[in-house]
Structure formats: structure tokens, C-alpha cells
Amino acid sequence: MADISQSLILITLLVKLGVAAAVSSSLARSKTFKDALLSQKRTPRQTMELVAMICIPLVLGVLVRSKVPNFLAADLSLETTVLLGILVGPLSAMIGAAALSLPALMHQEYWALPINLMIAAVAGAFGRFVDSDDVWSFSPMIDLSIYRWITRNLRRPHLDRQILLLVLVAGMQLCASMIAWFNPRRYFSLHSHEWWVEVLICANAPIVVGIPLKIWNAIRVERKLEEQGRLLLEARLDALQRQINPHFLFNTLNSITSLVRSQPELAREMIVKLANILRVLLKDRDAFVPFREELEFTDDYLDIEVVRFGEKLKVVKEIAPETLDVVVPGMLLQPLIENSIKHGLEPRISGGTVTLRSRIDNDGMLVIEVEDDGVGMVVERGDAAEDETLVRQSGGIGMKNVRERMEVQYGSPASVEVNSRPGRGTKVTLRMPVLEAQTWSESGRHVLEAAVSAMDDVMRRARVRG
Helix, strand or coil: CHHHHHHHHHHHHHHHHHHHHHHHHHHHCCHHHHHHHHCCCCCHHHHHHHHHHHHHHHHHHHHHHHHCCCCHHHCCHHHHHHHHHHHHCHHHHHHHHHHHHHHHHHCCCCCHHHHHHHHHHHHHHHHHHCCHHHHHCCCCCHHHHHHHHHHHHHHCCCCCHHHHHHHHHHHHHHHHHHHHHHCCCCCCCCCCCCHHHHHHHHHHHHHHHHHHHHHHHHHHHHHHHHHHHHHHHHHHHHHHHCCCCHHHHHHHHHHHHHHHHHCHHHHHHHHHHHHHHHHHHHCCCCCEEEHHHHHHHHHHHHHHHHHHHHHHEEEEEEECHHHCCEEEECCCCHHHHHHHHHHHHCCCCCCEEEEEEEEECCCCEEEEEEEECCCCCCCCCCHHHHHHHHHHHHCCCHHHHHHHHHHHHHCCCCEEEEEEECCCEEEEEEEEECCEHHHHHHHHHHHHHHHHHHHHHHHHHHHHHC
């Protein structure tokens, strides 16, 4: 009979590991659970949701254990109470502990409630004492943890909070086993007459606690990487949007200086337009803006350039009305127009024309063209070669800026095409999906997620090329 009891205990210990992994993995699929678990400043509602989502399936497990003979692995009360204590604190853990005790109380196991409450208080106090990283890095591989602790202490003795948690959980399991030994009808816990089986019971408890922490920590690390990627994306886009050629600023100020005495009214208009440009560049802007706002910004820029170059510079616009409410990346056109003027038209003695077009093509894509009849250039084919050629020949980074932002913000659906003929001019064609301004407020989050995904694709292709 003793052998059967020991065999049942050993099987129960193995099944408990599977139950812990299954419940933890199931919970990890819930967005509500992940948001509540990983919130930096958890609200009372999130705390209660977290306690409820962890406890409900395990309360059912305690009920199954009390009703179904020899199915003892469904009861993870002690381990769950410890987990709640270190994750949500003593008070919230006590609520969960009380819920886990209800099926046991119905089964006349009256010691379950006070013991679970005491475990919640001890585990909660430990969770307040240690740093959260010590909790999240707790490993279910207790043999490896002990080995590392021993090797580290041989070099420099110190207190290891992970080992302290391991000893605490194993010690509470030992105390619970002793209580169940003396009063099995009033409290349930695995226990054995054989010392080696009792050691396995005490060692199993920290493993069951460590399995959910390991699974949920992987989600925590993934969430942190996503957040860092999002912040990197926002910083990168912000840096790209705020780029302005310092030569343009200095040249504009010089032009204003020369106009102050001869044409003061025109100088005043240029100051107002320059102020508008700087205001747009310096204020916090959305990643996407309606195309009409982008055109307004471009108009201020072009008006200044027309004053600077005089009759040498002409501007033609062929804008389809249906494109005005489509949202586009902010500060998208200015680098292209600057390239056309500075590197296409300025080298020509007679100047030239910059033409700006927009339309919706037959595929439902927004098409924007910036064309000049300047000196042109020889463009090597291929995205990387094209960018390198434009940077080398024009001395600027406008095209590389635009191409990178299009790739980051749209991914594969968007494209940038450059057609140039030496002595005849250059045309840059942008194709991008249509996104209406009135739906942007609802769709912004999805576009940002798509942008993060696009960045991942870019980095993946870069690694493959490397």
C-alpha cells in the first residue's frame, strides 16, 4: 500500500508540472492578462482581474481534487498563493488565497483558509522585499540555480534572493506537509513516510512556482523589446522629420537681410514664412498629416525659394482634389523639392521649373511626383545603389531620407522610383497606400504596428544580406 501511495505521489508531482505549464501558457494568450501582469503601475481593477484570471481555473482544480479520487495534481493552492504574493502583494494575494480555500472548506478542510492566508502574507512580504527582476529571473531549474549559487559564493559570498525564494517555497511546502501529516482530514497537502519522497515534494513546489514565472517572463521580455522598437521607431522618424538643410536657413536669412532695406514688406513676408517652417519643424507632429497640410508647408518653402532665385525658378502644381484628404508622412516632399532646386536647377544658369503632381492611380494607390527640368544625373539601378548615387552626386541625403521613411512607415506596399536623364531633368515618383484623414485617428495605432513590422522586415533583410 505504501508503494502505491509513493507511486501516486511521484505521478502527482509530474502531473503538477504539466498543469502549471498548461494553465500558465493558456493565460499568456490573453491580452487582458498580459496587460494586467506587465503594467508598470497596476490599477486596483487590473490587480483584481489578474487575481481572478489566475485563481478561477485553479479554484476549479481544488474542487476537482476534492471530488475526484486520486486526482491530486489539480490542487496547486500553495504554489498559486506564493505566486500571487510575489506578483501582486500580500493583500491581493490573501483575496486569492481565500478563493482557493473555498472548495477545501466545503470539503471540511478548515485549516486551508488560515494556512493559505499565512502563505500569502509571507510571500507578499518577500515580494515587497526583493527587486522585481529577482522575481522574474527565478528559474524552475533549481539544480542549476543551486550550482550557480555555490560557484558564485566560492568566489564572493553574498545573499542570493533567488535561492532565498527557493528555500522559502520549499520550507513552506515542508511545513504544509507536516500539518497534513498530523491532521490530514482538516488540511490537504502531499506528504510521505519516505524522506526522499518528502524531499521531492518540497523540491517540486519551487519548480511549479518557477514555471509560470519563466513563461510569463518570456512575454515580459518580448513586450519590452516591442516597446523599445516602438520608441526607436518614433525617435528615428522624429529625427528624419526634423532634418533641415542648414544652408537653406543661412541662405534665407541672408536673402532677408538684403531685402530689409530695399523691399521691407517682402522681407517681412519671408520672415513669416520662415517662422512657419521652423514652427512646423520644432513642434510635435503626428507621423502622418493630411496631404493638404503637407502642401501648405511646401508652399511656404517654395515661396522663400522663389524669392531667393527670382525668375530663374518656376513652380507648377498639378494636384488632384481627391488627394488632398489622403494622409501622408509629414515632411515628405520638402527634401525632394530641395534636391530638385539645389542639385537640379541651381547649377543651370537659366534656372528651370519644379513640377509637383498628385493623383490616385487605377490600383487605388496615391501617386506623388516631383519633377524638374534641371541638369539630371546618372542613376544606378537598385535601391541601395540609387541612394548611394544620389547622395554622392547631389551631396545631400534627401532621397535616402524619403526612401527610408517610406520603407519604415509603409513597408513593401510603398515604392520610390527615380528617373533621371543627364541634361534633361529628374523625376521622383512616390507610390503609397491611400489612408483617409477622417479614419487616421482610429487607424494610427494599426499603422504604427505596421511600421514596427516593416522595421522588423528591413532588419531581417539586412541580416540576410549581411
